[in-house]
Amino acid sequence: MRLFVAASPHSRNPQDVSSIMLHVILALVPTSLMGIFFFGIPALSVIITSVLSALAFEVGVNTLRHQKLTIFDGSAALTGLLLALTLPPIIPLWMVVLGNGFSIIVVKHLFGGLGHNIFNPALSGRLFLSVAYPVAMTSWIKPHALLDPVYISTATPLAKEATLIVSNWQLFWGNVGGSVGETSAFAILLGAIWLFKKGILDWKIPGSFLATVFFMALLFGQDPLFHLLAGGTLLGAFFMMTDYVTSPLTKMGRLLYGITLGVLVMSVRLFSHMPEGLAFCIVLMNGVVPLLDKAGIALHVHVYALIFKEHQDT
Amino acid sequence: MNNHKKITGLLPTREAPAPHELVFPLLQHTGTPALPIINVGDAVKVGQLIAKASGNVSANIHSSVSGLVTAIDLAPFSSGIEVMSIRIENDHKYYKVPMATHTRPIKETPKEFLLQRIEDAGIVGLGGKMIPTHIKLRPNKPIAELVINGAECEPYLSADHRVMVEMTKAVFTGIEVAMRILEPQTVFIGIEDHMIDAMITMRNYALKYKNVKVIPLPSIYPQGAERVLVRELTQKRVRRSPLEAGVIALNVSTCAAIGQAVTNGMPLISRVITLSGTQLEKSYNYRVRLGTPIKTLLPELSADRASKLGDLRILMGGPMMGLAQHSLDVPIIKGTTGVLVLEHTVYETQMCIRCGRCIDYCPVFVMPIMAAQQGIQASECMECGLCSYHCPSRIPLVEKIRLNKIKQQMRQQPQ
Ligand code: SF4
Numbered sequence: 090m091r092l093f094v095a096a097s098p099h100s101r102n103p104q105d106v107s108s109i110m111l112h113v114i115l116a117l118v119p120t121s122l123m124g125i126f127f128f129g130i131p132a133l134s135v136i137i138t139s140v141l142s143a144l145a146f147e148v149g150v151n152t153l154r155h156q157k158l159t160i161f162d163g164s165a166a167l168t169g170l171l172l173a174l175t176l177p178p179i180i181p182l183w184m185v186v187l188g189n190g191f192s193i194i195v196v197k198h199l200f201g202g203l204g205h206n207i208f209n210p211a212l213s214g215r216l217f218l219s220v221a222y223p224v225a226m227t228s229w230i231k232p233h234a235l236l237d238p239v240y241i242s243t244a245t246p247l248a249k250e251a252t253l254i255v256s257n258w259q260l261f262w263g264n265v266g267g268s269v270g271e272t273s274a275f276a277i278l279l280g281a282i283w284l285f286k287k288g289i290l291d292w293k294i295p296g297s298f299l300a301t302v303f304f305m306a307l308l309f310g311q312d313p314l315f316h317l318l319a320g321g322t323l324l325g326a327f328f329m330m331t332d333y334v335t336s337p338l339t340k341m342g343r344l345l346y347g348i349t350l351g352v353l354v355m356s357v358r359l360f361s362h363m364p365e366g367l368a369f370c371i372v373l374m375n376g377v378v379p380l381l382d383k384a385g386i387a388l389h390v391h392v393y394a395l396i397f398k399e400h401q402d403t
Numbered sequence: 404m405n406n407h408k409k410i411t412g413l414l415p416t417r418e419a420p421a422p423h424e425l426v427f428p429l430l431q432h433t434g435t436p437a438l439p440i441i442n443v444g445d446a447v448k449v450g451q452l453i454a455k456a457s458g459n460v461s462a463n464i465h466s467s468v469s470g471l472v473t474a475i476d477l478a479p480f481s482s483g484i485e486v487m488s489i490r491i492e493n494d495h496k497y498y499k500v501p502m503a504t505h506t507r508p509i510k511e512t513p514k515e516f517l518l519q520r521i522e523d524a525g526i527v528g529l530g531g532k533m534i535p536t537h538i539k540l541r542p543n544k545p546i547a548e549l550v551i552n553g554a555e556c557e558p559y560l561s562a563d564h565r566v567m568v569e570m571t572k573a574v575f576t577g578i579e580v581a582m583r584i585l586e587p588q589t590v591f592i593g594i595e596d597h598m599i600d601a602m603i604t605m606r607n608y609a610l611k612y613k614n615v616k617v618i619p620l621p622s623i624y625p626q627g628a629e630r631v632l633v634r635e636l637t638q639k640r641v642r643r644s645p646l647e648a649g650v651i652a653l654n655v656s657t658c659a660a661i662g663q664a665v666t667n668g669m670p671l672i673s674r675v676i677t678l679s680g681t682q683l684e685k686s687y688n689y690r691v692r693l694g695t696p697i698k699t700l701l702p703e704l705s706a707d708r709a710s711k712l713g714d715l716r717i718l719m720g721g722p723m724m725g726l727a728q729h730s731l732d733v734p735i736i737k738g739t740t741g742v743l744v745l746e747h748t749v750y751e752t753q754m755c756i757r758c759g760r761c762i763d764y765c766p767v768f769v770m771p772i773m774a775a776q777q778g779i780q781a782s783e784c785m786e787c788g789l790c791s792y793h794c795p796s797r798i799p800l801v802e803k804i805r806l807n808k809i810k811q812q813m814r815q816q817p818q
């Protein structure tokens with residue numbers, strides 16, 4: 090028997106980093122299944138390639154940096170999965186690998202690894218691919234197109250030139266053209282609710298963002314439900330913006346972040362021709378997070394002083 | 404958080420075994436150490452004053468057994484340092500000094516008499532802070548609300564729970580004494596809602612008083628932390644001490660000790676503690692004579708069986724705020740709420756993943772990671788440990804905040 094001395098507290102919440110990552114991955118399973126259901130084998134192969142290549146790059150970088158293997162903390166697999174969910178289902182698989190290489194090597198590890206990266210790795214990877222291969226990144230197929238002899242390319246509902254009309258119900262179930270995992274609002278909400286219950290997702294960022302989008306849409310006379318359901322808004326709100334490392338830490342910072350993002354995304358959608366501005370907006374705002382946190386800290390201290398008044402005579 | 408209370412909360416309190424040698428540290432309270440008034444070789448009796456309060460903030464210390472004073476020297480102490488202590492050899496005869504009972508109704512007793520009794524008995528806050536009670540009960544401003552802390556939020560601990568069930572009368576006498584002295588408008592008794600039996604007993608007793616309210620509280624750590632409890636019960640937000648807002652908080656065990664001191668003239672020589680933990684086969688609450696070294700209470704850890712046990716952490720107090728002990732010779736003191744034997748686990752610290760959980764969980768609205776990194780609001784932290792508990796990266800936030808606090812204090816008061 091040996092006695093050990095250590096500082097309190099002497100027990101810890103069993104939920105550590107890897108179990109959080111695992112929970113998020115599990116929360117993305119319904120979305121992935123919906124993607125596979127609607128887009129078939131291509132979607133499945135994109136997801137598998139993406140996750141495996143992300144893990145492979147992580148191992149590679151770990152070896153080069155002489156680190157302990159960090160694949161078991163789940164963050165690399167999560168990046169791969171998230172990236173896959175934002176890609177068109179019929180993208181060539183080598184592009185998926187390339188995108189993951191960019192995400193893991195450049196965005197994550199060149200900045201110092203998990204906890205140090207400024208930009209969301211999955212979204213940056215996606216943006217990299219959109220810039221490098223704009224055509225492949227905008228070739229969408231209709232859901233269930235797999236069963237047809239020819240892939241019919243289609244536009245996502247948000248593209249300005251889109252002539253096809255989709256109902257909000259279609260958007261809710263995900264029965265529309267789009268990225269692998271962005272189309273089914275139902276599946277995304279399912280995962281998000283579960284994460285809320287587990288205490289992993291904080292309401293502040295998605296809440297303030299979605300509320301802002303809703304009211305901006307109302308203000309400009311558009312269908313707010315359409316804007317909430319279309320174009321990866323929900324996947325972005327619950328799984329991209331809330332990425333711990335690249336979102337603000339402070340309570341006030343989070344609210345500010347959500348609101349600013351809402352305004353930014355709606356401005357892009359209303360006044361520009363970039364059909365999928367969400368990813369750009371999130372990565373842009375990732376860069377502003379340090380500033381938001383500064384503001385968040387200042388506001389927090391200020392609010393603290395207001396509610397906990399210093400009593401004079403003690 | 405699993406609160407592990409069920410193990411001990413429903414079992415009756417037992418008498419702890421008495422040791423052959425007891426150790427009475429002279430500093431079992433906040434303030435200045437007490438002054439020994441006996442010499443080595445003197446014979447003492449149960450309840451005899453052995454060290455007298457000295458200085459403005461201090462408390463008396465009494466012997467809990469009869470026997471001989473064998474030494475006055477440095478002895479191990481729960482905070483890891485050595486403290487001047489009186490060692491007494493137990494003769495197992497338990498001769499008592501006469502104790503003056505008091506039968507007049509509390510309402511008609513002069514306040515000064517009551518305060519004197521509390522001071523003589525050497526009562527300090529038994530919840531762990533160990534502020535001398537006679538000092539606390541002489542506030543510099545009128546008191547609107549008296550808060551009685553029966554929340555006992557630390558996992559494993561259930562000593563206060565047993566005190567409320569088994570010593571209800573003494574607890575209420577103590578509350579009555581405090582009411583007589585402070586004359587508050589309302590008295591709130593906060594009890595965590597898992598202690599159903601305590602709630603029923605206390606409610607029944609409280610019916611006799613018209614301004615005493617027993618309030619169930621959700622069983623969430625740190626419900627019993629003074630600032631959280633006061634906020635919950637009185638809606639007053641305080642920054643440091645509840646006294647700022649005209650509130651005083653007393654622990655139920657302290658009230659029981661006050662009750663016994665006033666009616667029976669009984670000095671504070673024993674207390675109820677919880678003996679529990681994952682590494683102990685049997686967990687109970689024990690009434691322990693102060694000064695008992697923890698090895699007497701833990702025969703399981705004796706040399707012959709110890710080899711089977713792996714690496715342990717022995718805590719004084721709960722798992723969230725308790726102190727890990729380096730020696731089994733450390734005595735139980737007035738502020739010891741429990742002794743826990745847990746396994747020693749090492750957590751690997753990772754980079755902060757900026758999840759913000761520490762901020763979301765802090766009960767007093769501090770930003771723990773900022774307090775740890777930059778010292779912002781460090782002085783407002785009450786070291787409840789919740790931020791370290793929840794940090795998925797296992798960053799020892801409380802430890803860092805404590806360091807920052809000390810640094811800031813040293814900067815403020817250069818010698
Ligand atoms: S900073 Fe941590 S230890 Fe301090 S009060 Fe907040 S949660 Fe508790």
Ligand code: SF4
Nearest residue numbers: 755756758759761794
């Ligand atoms: S809980 Fe830990 S990992 Fe999360 S923000 Fe606080 S210090 Fe960082």
